[in-house]
Amino acid sequence: MFAFRLDTAAGVPPYLQLVQQVRQAVLLGYLGEGDQLPLIREVVEQLAINPNTVSKAYRQLEQEGLATPRPGVGTFVTGSTGATVSPATYSALRKRLDRWLRDAHAAGLADEEVSALVSVARRELAQEGVA
Amino acid sequence: MSVVLEARGLGKRYRSNWALRDCDIELPSGRVIALVGPNGAGKTTFLRLATGLLRPTTGTVTVLGAEATADSAEAHAQVGFVAQDHPLYKRFSVADLLRMGRELNRTWDQDWAVRRITALDIPLTRRAGELSGGQQSQVALALALAKRPRLLVLDEPLASLDPLARREFMQTLMSAVAEPMSGDEELTVLLSSHNVADLERVCDHLVIITDGRVQLAGDIEDLLAEHRVLSGPNTGVLDHADSAHGDSTIHATRGDRQVHVVVRNGGTQVMPGWESHPIGLEELVLAYLSRSKVGDEPVRRPEVEEVRS
Numbered sequence: 473m474f475a476f477r478l479d480t481a482a483g484v485p486p487y488l489q490l491v492q493q494v495r496q497a498v499l500l501g502y503l504g505e506g507d508q509l510p511l512i513r514e515v516v517e518q519l520a521i522n523p524n525t526v527s528k529a530y531r532q533l534e535q536e537g538l539a540t541p542r543p544g545v546g547t548f549v550t551g552s553t554g555a556t557v558s559p560a561t562y563s564a565l566r567k568r569l570d571r572w573l574r575d576a577h578a579a580g581l582a583d584e585e586v587s588a589l590v591s592v593a594r595r596e597l598a599q600e601g602v603a
Numbered sequence: 604m605s606v607v608l609e610a611r612g613l614g615k616r617y618r619s620n621w622a623l624r625d626c627d628i629e630l631p632s633g634r635v636i637a638l639v640g641p642n643g644a645g646k647t648t649f650l651r652l653a654t655g656l657l658r659p660t661t662g663t664v665t666v667l668g669a670e671a672t673a674d675s676a677e678a679h680a681q682v683g684f685v686a687q688d689h690p691l692y693k694r695f696s697v698a699d700l701l702r703m704g705r706e707l708n709r710t711w712d713q714d715w716a717v718r719r720i721t722a723l724d725i726p727l728t729r730r731a732g733e734l735s736g737g738q739q740s741q742v743a744l745a746l747a748l749a750k751r752p753r754l755l756v757l758d759e760p761l762a763s764l765d766p767l768a769r770r771e772f773m774q775t776l777m778s779a780v781a782e783p784m785s786g787d788e789e790l791t792v793l794l795s796s797h798n799v800a801d802l803e804r805v806c807d808h809l810v811i812i813t814d815g816r817v818q819l820a821g822d823i824e825d826l827l828a829e830h831r832v833l834s835g836p837n838t839g840v841l842d843h844a845d846s847a848h849g850d851s852t853i854h855a856t857r858g859d860r861q862v863h864v865v866v867r868n869g870g871t872q873v874m875p876g877w878e879s880h881p882i883g884l885e886e887l888v889l890a891y892l893s894r895s896k897v898g899d900e901p902v903r904r905p906e907v908e909e910v911r912s
Contacts, residue, residue, distance in 0.1 A: 480803050483883050485824070513781040520773035521804045522635050523781035 473510055474503060478519050486521060490529035494538065498549065509539060509547045607632040607754055607791040608653055612662030615648050622648040623815045626662070630808070631822075633789035635780060637806035639796060639888055645815040646795040647687065650758050653793065654684045667753055680709045683752030687759045689743030693732030697725060697742060701749070708750040716749035719775070737768030741775060748779050755779075757794040761801050773805055799885045809884075811891045818891045823884060830867050830887055835877035837862040854890035865890035 476490055497503040512526045530547050533539035540550045576586050606629045613626040623645040630636055638646050651657040652664050655671040664671050667681050691700060697720060705711045723741050747755055761769045780790050796802055809826060811819040837857050853865040873879045
């Protein structure tokens with residue numbers, strides 16, 4: 473069974489944390505097509521979390537085409553997040569990122585500084601409407 | 604939105620002291636609602652008015668369509684209440700308490716109650732006074748839930764519990780919310796707390812009370828989206844609120860050089876040199892709690908629009 477976790481200090485809304493964890497698990501291959509996601513009441517029991525939050529996360533996954541509900545049974549993983557990105561593109565991007573990270577570390581940047589740099593760059597891109 | 608509780612001009616005065624005043628609010632059904640405020644803000648008074656345990660000095664409070672008064676059996680049957688420190692008759696055994704619940708309530712699900720207590724490994728023969736604090740809170744919660752209320756009111760349910768007991772308590776509570784009820788009825792939970800961190804993962808609706816007045820009410824997600832934190836140079840004059848943006852300043856934290864301002868309904872545009880950040884629940888609550896304190900900030904009273912309907 474897929475296990476969710478919740479980081480209340482993350483500043484990310486709880487429902488979004490659940491969505492991101494499923495997306496990431498699909499990307500990393502921990503979840504695949506046809507796998508069943510935990511029932512809402514199982515997630516509620518496990519995390520002591522509001523059931524509305526879990527249903528909201530599952531609805532979002534459905535909208536993204538990442539999960540499909542089967543009434544009376546549960547919610548199942550369908551499709552994959554990588555559907556719009558080919559494996560070749562994905563691995564090329566990953567290689568460039570690895571190279572960049574190595575450069576950053578070689579230049580003496582600590583992990584924290586790397587994260588800060590990425591956050592700032594993403595924020596500025598978002599403001600330009602790119603991401 | 605279907606409404607579980609509606610207060611109109613609700614107020615309660617003890618001698619010359621108003622514990623709650625001018626309270627106009629509607630609470631949506633099927634939610635887990637957090638009532639937040641400092642000690643003495645009027646939270647307990649509001650909860651006791653909502654459950655009919657207190658008679659209002661002014662105005663009315665309607666719960667599930669019926670006015671909440673002490674003699675309204677109809678309203679009582681649908682409302683569960685767990686008072687602060689979840690008091691139980693200490694000399695009663697757990698089985699006695701269940702029997703009392705069965706005798707005193709019109710609706711009562713004995714099977715559910717016994718299953719719940721058994722699942723918690725609490726012996727039915729044990730006296731309430733001999734249970735741990737966490738177990739006592741679980742028994743009090745099971746008693747309140749066994750009557751199958753449509754509105755469950757909890758006054759500071761977590762205050763006296765250790766972290767593990769808190770989690771177990773919330774697990775039981777959230778499972779009850781997730782459980783389907785008969786027909787299309789849904790359970791609404793209204794709980795008070797002064798600890799925001801406890802509430803983040805369980806509540807989806809927020810009411811902030813300070814000094815006997817409702818300062819803010821709404822769906823947490825909407826409220827977070829409506830507020831921003833603006834950070835910029837402390838020029839001494841401020842406020843960002845006085846600028847052309849038409850923001851409504853809730854609270855400002857000033858450093859020597861920098862100032863952080865919590866604003867409501869601020870646009871995404873900010874003055875040059877200022878940054879705009881999303882706000883977290885704890886920061887939002889603290890901004891409203893700090894603003895009502897008498898200090899260097901001007902004390903603003905909420906405007907009509909701030910009490911969402």
